[in-house]
Amino acid sequence: MYAVIVGGGKVGANVGRALLRMGHEVSIVEARSQRFATLESEFEHMARYGDGTEIFVLEAAGMGRADVCIAVTGDDEDNIIIGQVARDHFGVENVVARVNDPRNQEHFDLLGVAPTVCATESILSLIEHEVPQHSLVHLFSLRRENLEIIEIQVVAESRADGSTVAELEMPPGTLVISVLRNRVGRVATPSTVLGAGDQVVAIAEPGQESALMELFASE
Amino acid sequence: MFVVVVGCGRVGAQVARDLVEDGHDVNVIDQNAEALQRLGSDFPGEFVQGVALETTVLEAAGIERADAFVAATNGDNTNLVIAQIARDRYLIDCVIVRVLDPARAKFYEEKGLVTVCPTRTAIDRMSQALRAFATTDGEGA
Numbered sequence: 001m002y003a004v005i006v007g008g009g010k011v012g013a014n015v016g017r018a019l020l021r022m023g024h025e026v027s028i029v030e031a032r033s034q035r036f037a038t039l040e041s042e043f044e045h046m047a048r049y050g051d052g053t054e055i056f057v058l059e060a061a062g063m064g065r066a067d068v069c070i071a072v073t074g075d076d077e078d079n080i081i082i083g084q085v086a087r088d089h090f091g092v093e094n095v096v097a098r099v100n101d102p103r104n105q106e107h108f109d110l111l112g113v114a115p116t117v118c119a120t121e122s123i124l125s126l127i128e129h130e131v132p133q134h135s136l137v138h139l140f141s142l143r144r145e146n147l148e149i150i151e152i153q154v155v156a157e158s159r160a161d162g163s164t165v166a167e168l169e170m171p172p173g174t175l176v177i178s179v180l181r182n183r184v185g186r187v188a189t190p191s192t193v194l195g196a197g198d199q200v201v202a203i204a205e206p207g208q209e210s211a212l213m214e215l216f217a218s219e
Numbered sequence: 220m221f222v223v224v225v226g227c228g229r230v231g232a233q234v235a236r237d238l239v240e241d242g243h244d245v246n247v248i249d250q251n252a253e254a255l256q257r258l259g260s261d262f263p264g265e266f267v268q269g270v271a272l273e274t275t276v277l278e279a280a281g282i283e284r285a286d287a288f289v290a291a292t293n294g295d296n297t298n299l300v301i302a303q304i305a306r307d308r309y310l311i312d313c314v315i316v317r318v319l320d321p322a323r324a325k326f327y328e329e330k331g332l333v334t335v336c337p338t339r340t341a342i343d344r345m346s347q348a349l350r351a352f353a354t355t356d357g358e359g360a
Contacts, residue, residue: 053296055322077272077296081323089326104272111303 004029004066004092006052006082007073008039011098015070016043027061031073053081055089068094071113076104083113114143135217136209139201148204149177152212156196157219166190168215173205223248223285225271225301226292230317232257234289239263246280249292271301277309287313295320302332 001024005012008030016026028043029052030036039047050057052073063069069086071079079097086092099105099118108116128137129151140149154160160168165176165188176188180199186192194200200216220243224235227249235245235258245264248271249255255266269276271292282288288305290298295318302316315333318324324336 053323054320055326075296077294077300080300081296085323085326088330106274107272107300107304110308111300 001025001067002062002065003027003068003070004058004061004063004086005070005072006058007071007079007098008035008047009072009074011072012070013039013042015072016046029057029061053078053085055085058082058085058090063090063092066090066092068092068096070096072098074100076100076107080108080111080113083108084111087112109143116143136213146206148206149201150204150209150212151199151201152216154194154196154198154200155217155219158196158216159214160194160200160216161196163194164190165192165194168194170202170215171204171208171211174208174212175203177201177203220244220286221281221284222246222287222289223277223280223282223305224289224291225249226290226298226317227251227254227257227266228291228293229257231289231291234291235264236262248276248280272297274304274308277301277304282309282311285309285311287311288315290314290316292317295323299323299327299332306332 003019003024003026005016005026005028008028012028016028019026027046027048028039029048029050030039031051036047036049048061052058063086069082069092071082073079076099083095083097087095095113097108097113097116099108099116102118102120105116105118108114125139129139135153135155137151138148139151170176178185178201179188179192179194204212222238222243222245224231224245225248227247231247235247238245239262246267247258247264248267248269250268250270252268258266265280267276267280271277282305288311290302292298298316298318302314305311306314315335318327318334318336319338321336321339324334324339328334
């Protein structure tokens with residue numbers, strides 16, 4: 001697989017190292033001359049100097065034959081443009097983009113640059129997972145599949161409390177994946193009995209939150 | 220009509236003033252508060268200070284009721300992204316975007332944006348002037 005990484009900061013360089021270890025071919029495009037010099041001493045000819053939002057720079061980096069474009073600069077507008085140019089001008093099938101400011105996520109979605117990764121959102125999801133403030137938490141979005149991994153806490157006296165997974169009539173488009181109890185997580189089976197305080201992880205189509213709250217979180 | 224202009228530099232400010240002179244309503248966005256000075260003290264429209272990538276800033280400038288949108292910041296990629304937001308999210312029919320890089324201007328023109336490329340204009344005019352000279356005075360030189 002050939003990956004063109006645009007943006008050679010910590011994220012870009014580490015993604016490059018990891019892909020190389022997996023045996024893939026990599027180019028890293030970096031626009032800052034000092035940063036490029038550092039990259040070049042490690043990645044040699046695989047580091048390329050230039051503004052990765054310029055079409056001729058991407059052309060020289062071999063974007064035309066890339067299997068994947070990874071847009072991980074520190075500017076969201078740049079990452080959106082890199083993603084669009086890679087996909088629509090060079091015909092790259094897989095584009096992965098970094099969202100620096102979570103408020104820009106909606107622009108990536110609107111302009112069709114997906115999938116995206118946002119460190120702030122990931123950290124917030126982890127905080128919610130570790131220190132739940134709400135009984136239902138979105139852990140992860142599978143945007144292309146239009147599915148979400150969510151975590152929900154079983155409330156005492158709810159319909160889920162004391163019921164097995166099989167007895168519980170899960171809303172359509174949802175599935176229980178695992179149950180965390182006393183810090184021990186287990187993959188759920190139809191015979192798993194749910195109890196108050198359990199953290200249940202489920203996969204769900206969007207829009208099922210209220211149906212799930214009804215089952216797990218209302219007395 | 221009502222126009223939102225983003226980027227209050229030499230280009231954006233003068234476009235805004237021209238539109239006002241023609242009797243249109245114009246609001247202007249720039250991230251730098253001092254850019255307001257370019258509009259002159261008699262400018263009747265609103266000036267919003269902020270980053271145009273933020274929808275709250277665009278909406279404060281009235282993008283939801285705009286008939287036309289001009290993206291003229293000094294960043295090509297910022298202009299291209301906000302122009303697409305204006306077109307695809309706020310469904311504005313007339314969106315005009317300044318792009319300095321001729322290659323990106325051409326690519327997004329083909330994708331349906333109305334792009335204005337000052338670099339392309341400069342290249343064409345200079346080549347044109349030189350060619351005109353070569354076929355007259357400069358012949359045989």
